[in-house]
Amino acid sequence: MSMSSVSTPKGQETGLSPARRWRDVAILAGLFGLVLLGLIALAAATGWQETWAQLTKLTLLQLLALLALSLVNYFLRGLRWHVFARSLGLRTGLIQNLRHFLGGFAMSVTPGRIGELVRMRWIRRETGWAFERSAPLVLVDRASDLAAMAVILAGSVAFSASGITAAVPVAALALTAAFVATRPRLLSGLATVAHRLSGLWPRLFARLRRAAKSLVAFSSLRLLAITLTLGVLGWLAEGYALHQLLLWLGADIGLASALLIFTFSTLAGGLTGAPGGIGGAEIAMVALLSMQGVEPEISVPATAVIRVTTLWFAIAIGLLVFPVAERQSVKGRNDLEIC
Numbered sequence: 001m002s003m004s005s006v007s008t009p010k011g012q013e014t015g016l017s018p019a020r021r022w023r024d025v026a027i028l029a030g031l032f033g034l035v036l037l038g039l040i041a042l043a044a045a046t047g048w049q050e051t052w053a054q055l056t057k058l059t060l061l062q063l064l065a066l067l068a069l070s071l072v073n074y075f076l077r078g079l080r081w082h083v084f085a086r087s088l089g090l091r092t093g094l095i096q097n098l099r100h101f102l103g104g105f106a107m108s109v110t111p112g113r114i115g116e117l118v119r120m121r122w123i124r125r126e127t128g129w130a131f132e133r134s135a136p137l138v139l140v141d142r143a144s145d146l147a148a149m150a151v152i153l154a155g156s157v158a159f160s161a162s163g164i165t166a167a168v169p170v171a172a173l174a175l176t177a178a179f180v181a182t183r184p185r186l187l188s189g190l191a192t193v194a195h196r197l198s199g200l201w202p203r204l205f206a207r208l209r210r211a212a213k214s215l216v217a218f219s220s221l222r223l224l225a226i227t228l229t230l231g232v233l234g235w236l237a238e239g240y241a242l243h244q245l246l247l248w249l250g251a252d253i254g255l256a257s258a259l260l261i262f263t264f265s266t267l268a269g270g271l272t273g274a275p276g277g278i279g280g281a282e283i284a285m286v287a288l289l290s291m292q293g294v295e296p297e298i299s300v301p302a303t304a305v306i307r308v309t310t311l312w313f314a315i316a317i318g319l320l321v322f323p324v325a326e327r328q329s330v331k332g333r334n335d336l337e338i339c
Contacts, residue, residue, distance in 0.1 A: 054249050054301045062248055066309040069241040074314060076234035078102060080227045081141055088137050088217050090127060096328075103325035105318025108311065109278065122325055126332030135211035140218045147179075148231030149263050152239065156260035184219075188212040239263060242306050246294070249302055253292045261288045262306070282307060 075098075082097040092100075100123065104116040116138070123134045150172075188209045195205035218224070236259070243258035253261075265285040269277020282303050289299035 054298055055305075057249060058245075058305070062245075063305075063309070066241045066245060066305070067313055069237045069244075070310050070313050072237040073234040073310075074102065074105075074317065076230045076237070077141075077145070080144060080230040080234075081137075083223070083227055083230070084137055084140055084144075084218065087220075087223055088134070088214070090123065090129070090134070090137070092123070092127065096126070099321060099325050099328065102317055103321040105314040106322040108315055108318065122329040125329040126336070128336055132207050132210045133214065135207065136214040136217065139211060140215060144227050144231050145235075147228055148235050149267055151228070151232055152235055152259055153263045153267070156256045156263065160254065160256035160260050184212045184215040187215065235263065238310050241309065242302070245302055245306055246289075246298070249298045251289075251294045251298045251302070253289075253294065257292055261285060261292070264288065277311075281311075 078098045078101040079094075081101040082092075082094050085092055085097050090097075100119045103122070104119045107116050107118055120131050120134045120138060123129055123137075124131060191205045191208040191212065195202060239259035239262040240255070242262045243253075243255045246253060246258060262285070265281045265288065266277060268284040269279070269281025271280070285303045285306070286296070286299050289302065290296065294302075
């Protein structure tokens with residue numbers, strides 16, 4: 001097989017330059033620093049002694065348990081990515097797909113998480129698939145996350161006495177977005193209408209229409225049921241981590257309320273458009289916990305710990321896997337060229 005049939009934009013297949021890598025690291029450190037400063041300010045307003053006393057309640061074993069629950073989430077969603085990839089027709093193995101999925105976490109804090117599209121670059125290098133062919137995989141994976149979180153949010157509202165009425169429209173919006181993103185004709189039609197109204201980015205909308213047609217590969221009810229289950233179980237693991245953390249800190253608001261707050265905050269952070277939902281998710285979580293009567297000396301450290309053991313832990317794993325994925329993708333490209 002030759003790669004000559006696959007057009008390669010200039011600079012598309014090269015690795016990140018040292019200057020680019022240092023810039024990304026600086027942005028990542030800056031974002032982490034801003035969030036840390038905000039939480040420190042809240043802790044200072046609350047009282048350092050009270051906040052520190054809550055943090056010292058946590059043992060190393062408890063922190064490891066929180067990280068383990070996050071690993072459950074990452075593995076189940078990585079397994080879902082594998083199922084989607086195989087359904088699309090990619091001849092990639094489980095380890096290979098997990099490498100792509102986890103490595104993409106390194107780019108979670110790019111605006112709109114668009115940096116995670118690096119997974120498509122790895123797929124292109126290793127299989128020869130053009131971006132248009134693998135784009136449905138990224139689209140359906142994101143839609144599946146929205147659907148899973150909407151299901152959790154809806155169930156949490158039903159069983160929680162928290163009274164967070166804003167969760168209902170957010171759940172409806174997430175389900176609507178997930179539905180549109182998995183309906184080939186509807187998504188293609190919307191892309192056509194958007195292009196006609198805006199008159200902009202004809203190539204982008206044309207690619208979106210072609211990608212939409214490939215979504216037919218994911219229309220099986222059995223497939224959707226399996227992948228939705230994997231997504232729900234994965235996000236439930238992290239929501240349960242918040243519940244358990246609050247129990248350890250002495251604030252029992254109930255499992256349903258903890259799941260609602262975690263899921264709503266994650267979605268709310270994403271809606272702000274901030275990289276990784278940074279800032280918005282933390283503010284929402286502290287505010288919602290306060291609405292449940294959780295004192296700031298508990299809500300602030302709980303928010304800090306849960307974000308470190310979920311978002312920032314994922315980024316750390318991504319940073320470890322990313323260079324491995326880069327090397328393997330270059331090796332895969334070279335193997336394809338030889339073939």
